[in-house]
Amino acid sequence: xxxxxxxxxGIKFPEFLTIFFTxxxxxxxxxxxxxxxxxxxxxxxxxxxxxxxxxxxxxxNEILNSNLIxxxxxxxxxxxxxxxxxxxSQNPILSVENVTxxxxxxxxxxxxxxxPSPYELLTNTSDxxxxxxxxxxxxxxxxxxxxxxxxxxxxxxxxxxxxxxxxFSASLISLLRLEDALLHSVDVNNDNIDxxxxxxxxxxxxxxxxxxxxxxxxxxxxxxxxFSIKVIDEGSNDEIWSDMNSLQVSxxxxxxxxxxxx
Numbered sequence: 001x002x003x004x005x006x007x008x009x010g011i012k013f014p015e016f017l018t019i020f021f022t023x024x025x026x027x028x029x030x031x032x033x034x035x036x037x038x039x040x041x042x043x044x045x046x047x048x049x050x051x052x053x054x055x056x057x058x059x060x061n062e063i064l065n066s067n068l069i070x071x072x073x074x075x076x077x078x079x080x081x082x083x084x085x086x087x088x089s090q091n092p093i094l095s096v097e098n099v100t101x102x103x104x105x106x107x108x109x110x111x112x113x114x115x116p117s118p119y120e121l122l123t124n125t126s127d128x129x130x131x132x133x134x135x136x137x138x139x140x141x142x143x144x145x146x147x148x149x150x151x152x153x154x155x156x157x158x159x160x161x162x163x164x165x166x167x168f169s170a171s172l173i174s175l176l177r178l179e180d181a182l183l184h185s186v187d188v189n190n191d192n193i194d195x196x197x198x199x200x201x202x203x204x205x206x207x208x209x210x211x212x213x214x215x216x217x218x219x220x221x222x223x224x225x226x227f228s229i230k231v232i233d234e235g236s237n238d239e240i241w242s243d244m245n246s247l248q249v250s251x252x253x254x255x256x257x258x259x260x261x262x
Contacts, residue, residue: 121252148250148251149249149252164186184199194232196229198228
């Protein structure tokens with residue numbers, strides 16, 4: 001190597017950046033650690049409930065330790081004690097002590113309810129007349145049939161009860177009686193002589209039972225159904241009416257919607 005020559009050391013630019021960033025990343029590890037201290041605090045807001053409770057307990061202890069309760073209770077107890085007195089012979093209270101000695105007591109019960117006879121027929125299944133139905137099939141087959149029930153009571157209290165089934169064919173035959181259509185003759189005292197005609201009649205008022213609507217395009221008719229009872233020849237059978245106390249007559253139509261055991 002000659003004197004005119006010199007030695008040069010150089011670092012390339014990319015290598016310099018690598019060394020620079022490496023030193024920056026390692027610098028925190030070379031610096032001393034810094035510690036931060038903080039005081040732990042817990043803040044709560046009880047809306048002054050605890051304070052009020054403390055005051056209440058303090059007030060309670062003051063009352064218990066004072067003479068306030070005895071001062072309030074003693075006058076009341078003394079008033080009750082003064083009201084107790086011994087009974088003397090002239091005291092009217094003594095006269096009621098033996099007031100029940102000569103008394104007698106009997107057991108009382110409310111009277112049994114008295115229901116109308118048709119109600120008893122519906123509820124008493126063991127004493128039903130013919131014509132009653134037990135299921136829906138009998139109801140459908142006997143839809144046009146009903147029963148005329150009568151109960152005649154004479155002046156001596158004797159009762160005669162009778163049932164007259166009315167079938168669909170009997171209703172058709174009754175139409176032949178123009179004035180008494182749909183009425184059926186019934187013997188109320190079992191003397192084999194018909195006494196009354198009973199049935200449902202269709203009534204119609206010509207002056208008020210019909211009319212037109214929408215001009216003359218619709219005609220409406222409003223018939224009425226009447227429960228009718230008519231005495232048959234009252235003069236020839238006057239004895240039954242003169243000896244009668246009461247007579248009950250009803251039309252009964254039974255319906256059943258299920259089996260009797262359901």
